[in-house]
Each structure stands twice: as structure tokens, then as C-alpha cells.
Amino acid sequence: MNKRIPFILGLILLVTAIWLQVTSIKPIEHIIDRLENLVYDMQLRTDLFVYKKIDTPAVIIDIDDKSLKKEGRWPWSRAKLATLIGYLQKEGVAVVALDIIFPEKETNIATTVLQQLSKEKLTNTTTEFALKKIAPYFENDKKFANSIAYIDTVLGMSFLPQTIIHGTLVPATLELTSAKEKQLGFINASGVIGNIALLQSAAKGAGFINIFPDEDGVIRRVPILIRYQDQLYPSLALEAVRLYLLSNISLVTEEYGDQMRLEGVKLADRFIPTDEKGRMIIPFRGKSFTFPYYSATDILNKKIPPGVLTGKIAFIGTSATGFGELKPTAVENVFPGVEIQATIADSILANHFYYRPAWTLGAEIVATFLLGITFIFVFPYLGPRALAFFIILIPILFIFANNWLREKTGLIIYIFIPMTFMIVLAIINLIYGHLFEVRKRQQLKEMFGQYVPEKHIDTMLTSKGNYGLYGEDREMTVLFADIRNFTTLAEYLPAAQVKELLSDFFTPMTEIIFKHRGTIDKYVGDMVMAFWGAPLIDNQHTQHAISAALDMQNKVEKLKPIFAKKGWTDMKVGIGLNSGIMSVGDMGSKFRRSYTVIGDAVNLASRVENLTKYYNVNIVATHSIEAQQKMFVFRKLDRVTVKGKKTGTEIYEVVCKTEELAPEKRDEIALHHSALELYFNQEWEKSQAVFTELHQAHPHVKLYSLYLHRIADFLQTPPSSNWDGIYVHAYVS
Structure with missing residues (x-):
């Protein structure tokens, strides 16, 4: 496969991926952020490495549907909340944080009744006295204030974008004094909703409960400090932990030139990255209700195990439906807001944070570049199965590795661009490889489709090699098969029948050659030429060629009665075989080319095929064929030289497979070889006696009569003293 195109496409894709990481074009940047957030959410929801521990100091007191059904609808009287706080104090809770705001006073029911009766002029001295006497018993705000005064309590508050001030604003945690500090990018509020003074003065502090979703409406991060009038106020969770640790909050900043940048918040010995x-x-530790939840009604009715709340930070909030406190988060579409506060508190206490420092973008660019360069030069060498495996494996590996890194270090790395780049790169290489394979298959079919079986082309596609696009020398076996006396046969047949005869002959012969892994070289008149060992290397090319030759002769015997019914005379086929070094390749001119073999070894096979007529045998093979094979039975025919050759060669008849040899045939061949040995030793009388015996037993075998005639000639005219037994076939063309 030409690797240049996938290399170039990969480099273009890599440049595009890095550009997407650094671009400041707002619409594109917005889309990338949305996609990165989606991948981040998917990672969290896989729940592979969700942070867990056996115990947590943060618990949730839930004003749930069960509590509302048991204790009555919301809002509850502050007397009931006072009772709840009292029980929490008795249970040993260290800090109570209410995810609730109390901006209005609760009405005293006795005072309300008295005012209504007075308005209707229905009161009298006795009634007025009685109502005023019992009014102190219905001062629920005082009861609530008294309860929270005996325990470290944090009340909720909320900042607003509008200029509205309602309730009491607690003193700020920090004040931004210097010009550089005032340039810090905290979320800036214009208004605030606080608690009534009575309750806020009794509490130890207050924290905002604002939670802002990202642009896609999903909550992934929360502010822990908000600026209001150049003063900083803590979140509910941060303030609860501050009281729990009895520590102070400070800012951690870094100066970059004349700019100051917020890095995080310091609380006790903990650095909170922001x-x-x-x-x-x-x-997130997990999906909703991962934290210990205790129903408020169970606490009011003393149905919780003793000691489970001792030393805890108790966040009081609601998971009840209809209160708008169920938020869409990265881990779940419905997540109680109070559990987000508990999650933040637990994270600070456990010193377990997720963070994304400024240098992560540079690290992501370097990682994208290194991965890109590596796999740009790896993927083009992989097959379709490996690439498909990578396409499936890449997101799994990225998510697995990123989850592991996040949970071990807290580091948040955006993986959408490098992961997508890797997947697209693999897909491009897969598509290009497929298109290249289709193109290569078409080229191979155009070149080899008429020469080799379909399965050869499939094998060629999965292996390397030029397959003869350039000529090369190989040791191969070549076969020539020719219909004897075809010219005479064709003389009396119409052209249409000649065409039919050749088709009926070549079709089964070609099927046999393909069956034995051969390649058709050409058809010339009534002759078919085939070879073994190309385009695919075949270490058993000789064996396959001999097997094909024997099957071809067997098929000819089966065709004879079919041809006889059509009026075609008895057909005989001569086959010549030779092995040796041959040149194979796509040869020809710019007008016409073919995949063929050439060389002396090819010419010799053609010559010995012609000798089948002289010796009246079906298959003639050279010594190079016989010397390599023990699976077949050979009968030595002669030592000959043919036209165009100066050196002699031994030729053999291919008789059959070894396991098919009959005892009578074995004895005949052995006797023949003994006679031939006597002949080559010039022991004419002894050789003549044996050949005479063979001829009398097998008068139809022309070979024996040939040698009897030669011996008779040599008895009259002996050969020269340097005779080497070679018979010259000068007429063979």
C-alpha cells in the first residue's frame, strides 16, 4: 500500500486537532467545550473509578417525602426545626449546615389571633389577657435561635445578580484591598438574600447556597467564594468545614507579569484548587444518595441508631420532589443540591480534589502531537482487523487511563480532541486500506483473474509482494499439454465444433490446474501452458504439477466417451513437465501484456512434451522432476538432447502415484530399468534379450520396440568408444 497518502492525511488531521485545541474562535471554542464536557460526563458515569471511602464526616439530614408525609407540609414551624437541631446536638453533631434560608420572621400565632379579633372587635379583657399570656410560647424564631446558639450552625444565604438586599448580611470572610486583588475574576454579585437578624446572630456563620450550571445546564463545578462589594463570602460547604476545622480561609494567588491569577483557596493545611x-x-463520589442520608422524621422520632451522628457535619436539606432542589449534574440528571454541598465538604476534609491547572492545555497539545506522530506512522502498516480493534479500543483506553489519572492525582485532562483524532486517524487508514485493497484486488484480477483461482487472489491480497509487476527469477515447474493429431482432427470438423471441442477440453483442464494451485500461462491452439511457483511462492510446486498432470490424464479418459458421442475421434493428450530457474513477470509491450514465464527450463518442457508422441507415453518429465519426488512412480525413458540444446538430459514417464502402483507394473518397470542399464553399458545381447522379453509380454508398449531397433542398429554399427548413451532428437521443435 502506498503509505504517502495516509501519512499526509494524518499530518493534516494532526495539525487540525492541535488548532482546535488552541483556537480562540468563540463558536468553535464553545462547541469543543461542550464536547469535552460530554466526554467528561461520560467518564464519570462509567463509574469505573468513583472515589469512595469507608466513612465520611459529612451526613445529610433529609427533609424527604417521608418526613413531609409524617410531619406535615413545608415550611415546618421553626419550633419543629428547633426540636430537630436539639436532637442533633444531643446526638453529638459537630456542625449543622442548613441548605435553607430564613429571610422572613415566622408569625406568632397567638399575636395573629389577637390582632384579628381586635380588628373584628370580638375581643374582651379576658381573651386579650389570655392571648398575651400565651404569646411567648409561640415565639418560634426565638426557640429556633436558642437551639442553633448551642451548636456550631451555618445558615444558608443566596447572592443575586439584581440589586436586592433582603435579610442580614454576615461579615465577610475576606476583603479585596489591593488593585490587583480587585482584578481577580470572582463571580460578582449585586444583591443578597440573607436570614433574619435574630437567627443570623445566633448562628456561627452563613454560607451561600448558589450553584451555577455550565452553559449546557449541567452542574460540574461550584463557586466556593463569591464577591459582593469587594468582599468575599464562602459557600455553605466551605464555611461548615471552616467551623469544623476551626481554621481561617486565605487566597492562593500567582502573579503573571502585572496580572494576578487565583490558583486556589487555603484552609488549614489544605489547598483547594479552583x-x-x-x-x-x-x-463526585458516586450517584445520588451515595452519602449517608437520615430522614428528618426519623431523627424527630428518635429512630436512628445511637452514635451514628457523633462528630459529623450534618447538612440539612431536601430531596423531596417539587422543591426544585434536584439538580442536573455530570453524574446524574437528578441529584439533590444538598448532596452537592456534602460532596464539597467531604472533598475538602479528605483533601481529595479534581483540578485543571493552566499548564494542562500545553500538556494536552504535547500529548496529542506525540500520539499523533506515533500512530500516523503506525496505522498505515496495520491491517483492517487491527485498525477496527483500535477503533473500539481507543475510547476504552482513553477513558480508563483518564479515570485512573483523575482518581489518583485529581488532574482533569480533556481527551475529546486526542481521542477523536486517534479514532478518525484509524478510520481514515481503514477506509484508505479498504479502497486500496479494492483497487489492488481489481488490479490483481485484471492481471491474474484469468490465470489463477480466486483463492490465490485472496491470499495475494493478504501477503506482501509485487507478484510479477517486475520480472524475477524463481525455481518453478512448467507444464505443456497438447492434443495429439489435433490438426488432422480439426480438418473435418466445422469451426463451431472445433471451438466447442477446445472449450470442452480446456475448461476441465483449467479447473484441474487451478485445483492444484497452478497458474495458466496461455492457450495456444490446442495447447495449454501452466506453471507452478508464481505469483504465489509454492515450495511444493513440482508435486502439485505432477498431481495436476495425472489428474488431467484421468480426466481425458473420462472425456473420451463423451467426445465419441459427439463424433470426435479418440483423443490423446501429451504432457511435458520440467522444473528449473525461470523468469516470471508481467511481460509484453505497452499495447498488450501478459503474466508469463520464459527461459531455457520453459523451452525444455515444451521439447519434452513433443517427445510423448515419439515414445507413445502420456506424460514425459525431466530428471529435475524425477529427482525431487518420491510420491510418484517414474519409468526412465531415455537420455536425450533436443533441438537447441547441447547437453543431454534424462527423461522419464510419470506412471502413477506410489500407492497406486500394481505389483505387475512394478515388476515390469524394474525389468525395464535392468534392460536399460545393460543398454547404457553397451551389453547389447543381454539388453536385447530383456527388451525382447518385455516386448513379447507387452507388445503395445512402443518403448520396447524402439530399443530393440536401436540395439539391432548398434549390433551392426557399434557406437564410438566415447558414446554416452545420449539419443539426439534433432527434429523435435
Whole structure:
């Protein structure tokens, strides 16, 4: 396969991938961010490496549907909340964080009744006295304030983009004083909803409960500090942990030239990494309800095991339907907002964070480049199965490796672009390889379709080689098969019958050659030429050629009665075989080419095929054929030289396969070889006696009469003293 095109396409794709990583074109950047977030969500939802531990100091007191059914609809009276806080204090809870805001006073029911009766002029001195006397018992805000005063409590608050101030604003955690600090990119609020002064003064602190989704509406990160009037206020979770650790909050910044950049927040010995807006990536421990949940009604009715809340941070919130507190997050489409607060608190206490520092973009570009360069030069050498395997394996490996890296180090790496680049690169190579294979198959079919069987082409596609596009020398076996006396036969047949005869002869002969892995070279008149050992290398080319020759002769015997019915005279076929070094390749002119073999070894096979007529045998093979094979029976015919050759060669008749040899035939061949040995030793009388015996037993075998005539001639005119037994066939063309 030409590797240049996939290399060039891969480099173009790599440049495009890196450009997508660094581009500042807003629409494209927005699309890439959305896709990266989707891949990030998918990784979290695979739940392969979800961060877990045996125990967590963060628990959730859930005002769930069960509690609303048991205790009544929301809002509950603050007296009931006071009772709930009281039970939590008795259970040893260290910090209570309410994911709830109390911006309005709760109405005193006794005072309300008294005001309504007075308005209707239905009151009297006794009623008024009684209602005023019991009114203190219905000061639920005081009860609630008293309960939260005895335990470290954090109340919720909310910042607004509008200029609205409602409720009490607690003192700020930090103040931005310098000009550089004021340039920090914190989320800036214009208004605030706080709690009534009575409750806020009783609580130890307050934290905002704002959670902002990304542009696609999914929550992946939360702010832990928000700026309001150049002062910073903590989130509910951050403030709860601060009280739990009895520590202070400070900023961690770095100066880049004349710019100051927020790196994170310091709390006790913990560094909380954030982005420049003060947002922390949520390190989800799992899907919703991963944290310990306790129903509020179970606590009010003392149905929880003793000691399970001791030393805990209890986040009070709701998972009940209809309250709008179920959020779409990266791990689940419906996730309780209070559990997000618990997740942040647990992460800070466990010192387990997800973070994405500024240098990660550079690392992603380098990783994309290195992976790209590596696989640009690897993929073109892989087959379709390997590429398909990579297409499936790449996302699995990327997600697995990134999950492992995130959970071991907390580092968030965006993998969409490098992962997509790798997949697209593999697909391009797969498609190009397929197109190349189709083109190569077409080329091979055009070149070899009429010469070799279909399975050869399939094998050629999966292996390497030029298959004769350039000539090469190989040791091969060549076969010539010719219909004897075809010219005489064709003289009395119409042209249509000659064509039919040749078709009926060549078709089964070709099938046999293909069956034995041969390649058709050409058809010339009534002759077919085939060879073994190309285009595919065949280490058993001689064996396959001999087997084909024997099967061809057997097929001819089966065709004889069929041809006889059509009025065609008895058909005989002579076959010549030779092995040796031959030149094979796609040869010819620019007008016409063919895949063929040439060389002395080819010419010799053609010459010995003609000798089948002289010796009246079906298959003649050279010594190079006989010397390599023990699976077949050979009868030595002669030592000859043919036209165009100066050196002699021994020729043999291919009789049959070894296992098919009959005892009578074995004895006949052995006797023949003994007679032939006497002949070559010039022991004429002894040789003549044996050949006479053979001729009398087998008068139809022309070979024996040939030698009897030669011996008779030599008895009258002996050969020269340097006679080597070679018989010269000068007429053979």
C-alpha cells in the first residue's frame, strides 16, 4: 500500500486537532467545550473509578417525602426545626449546615389571633389577657435561635445578580484591598438574600447556597467564594468545614507579569484548587444518595441508631420532589443540591480534589502531537482487523487511563480532541486500506483473474509482494499439454465444433490446474501452458504439477466417451513437465501484456512434451522432476538432447502415484530399468534379450520396440568408444 497518502492525511488531521485545541474562535471554542464536557460526563458515569471511602464526616439530614408525609407540609414551624437541631446536638453533631434560608420572621400565632379579633372587635379583657399570656410560647424564631446558639450552625444565604438586599448580611470572610486583588475574576454579585437578624446572630456563620450550571445546564463545578462589594463570602460547604476545622480561609494567588491569577483557596493545611472564578470542580463520589442520608422524621422520632451522628457535619436539606432542589449534574440528571454541598465538604476534609491547572492545555497539545506522530506512522502498516480493534479500543483506553489519572492525582485532562483524532486517524487508514485493497484486488484480477483461482487472489491480497509487476527469477515447474493429431482432427470438423471441442477440453483442464494451485500461462491452439511457483511462492510446486498432470490424464479418459458421442475421434493428450530457474513477470509491450514465464527450463518442457508422441507415453518429465519426488512412480525413458540444446538430459514417464502402483507394473518397470542399464553399458545381447522379453509380454508398449531397433542398429554399427548413451532428437521443435 502506498503509505504517502495516509501519512499526509494524518499530518493534516494532526495539525487540525492541535488548532482546535488552541483556537480562540468563540463558536468553535464553545462547541469543543461542550464536547469535552460530554466526554467528561461520560467518564464519570462509567463509574469505573468513583472515589469512595469507608466513612465520611459529612451526613445529610433529609427533609424527604417521608418526613413531609409524617410531619406535615413545608415550611415546618421553626419550633419543629428547633426540636430537630436539639436532637442533633444531643446526638453529638459537630456542625449543622442548613441548605435553607430564613429571610422572613415566622408569625406568632397567638399575636395573629389577637390582632384579628381586635380588628373584628370580638375581643374582651379576658381573651386579650389570655392571648398575651400565651404569646411567648409561640415565639418560634426565638426557640429556633436558642437551639442553633448551642451548636456550631451555618445558615444558608443566596447572592443575586439584581440589586436586592433582603435579610442580614454576615461579615465577610475576606476583603479585596489591593488593585490587583480587585482584578481577580470572582463571580460578582449585586444583591443578597440573607436570614433574619435574630437567627443570623445566633448562628456561627452563613454560607451561600448558589450553584451555577455550565452553559449546557449541567452542574460540574461550584463557586466556593463569591464577591459582593469587594468582599468575599464562602459557600455553605466551605464555611461548615471552616467551623469544623476551626481554621481561617486565605487566597492562593500567582502573579503573571502585572496580572494576578487565583490558583486556589487555603484552609488549614489544605489547598483547594479552583479556577480563576473561584470555582471548584465537584469530585463526585458516586450517584445520588451515595452519602449517608437520615430522614428528618426519623431523627424527630428518635429512630436512628445511637452514635451514628457523633462528630459529623450534618447538612440539612431536601430531596423531596417539587422543591426544585434536584439538580442536573455530570453524574446524574437528578441529584439533590444538598448532596452537592456534602460532596464539597467531604472533598475538602479528605483533601481529595479534581483540578485543571493552566499548564494542562500545553500538556494536552504535547500529548496529542506525540500520539499523533506515533500512530500516523503506525496505522498505515496495520491491517483492517487491527485498525477496527483500535477503533473500539481507543475510547476504552482513553477513558480508563483518564479515570485512573483523575482518581489518583485529581488532574482533569480533556481527551475529546486526542481521542477523536486517534479514532478518525484509524478510520481514515481503514477506509484508505479498504479502497486500496479494492483497487489492488481489481488490479490483481485484471492481471491474474484469468490465470489463477480466486483463492490465490485472496491470499495475494493478504501477503506482501509485487507478484510479477517486475520480472524475477524463481525455481518453478512448467507444464505443456497438447492434443495429439489435433490438426488432422480439426480438418473435418466445422469451426463451431472445433471451438466447442477446445472449450470442452480446456475448461476441465483449467479447473484441474487451478485445483492444484497452478497458474495458466496461455492457450495456444490446442495447447495449454501452466506453471507452478508464481505469483504465489509454492515450495511444493513440482508435486502439485505432477498431481495436476495425472489428474488431467484421468480426466481425458473420462472425456473420451463423451467426445465419441459427439463424433470426435479418440483423443490423446501429451504432457511435458520440467522444473528449473525461470523468469516470471508481467511481460509484453505497452499495447498488450501478459503474466508469463520464459527461459531455457520453459523451452525444455515444451521439447519434452513433443517427445510423448515419439515414445507413445502420456506424460514425459525431466530428471529435475524425477529427482525431487518420491510420491510418484517414474519409468526412465531415455537420455536425450533436443533441438537447441547441447547437453543431454534424462527423461522419464510419470506412471502413477506410489500407492497406486500394481505389483505387475512394478515388476515390469524394474525389468525395464535392468534392460536399460545393460543398454547404457553397451551389453547389447543381454539388453536385447530383456527388451525382447518385455516386448513379447507387452507388445503395445512402443518403448520396447524402439530399443530393440536401436540395439539391432548398434549390433551392426557399434557406437564410438566415447558414446554416452545420449539419443539426439534433432527434429523435435
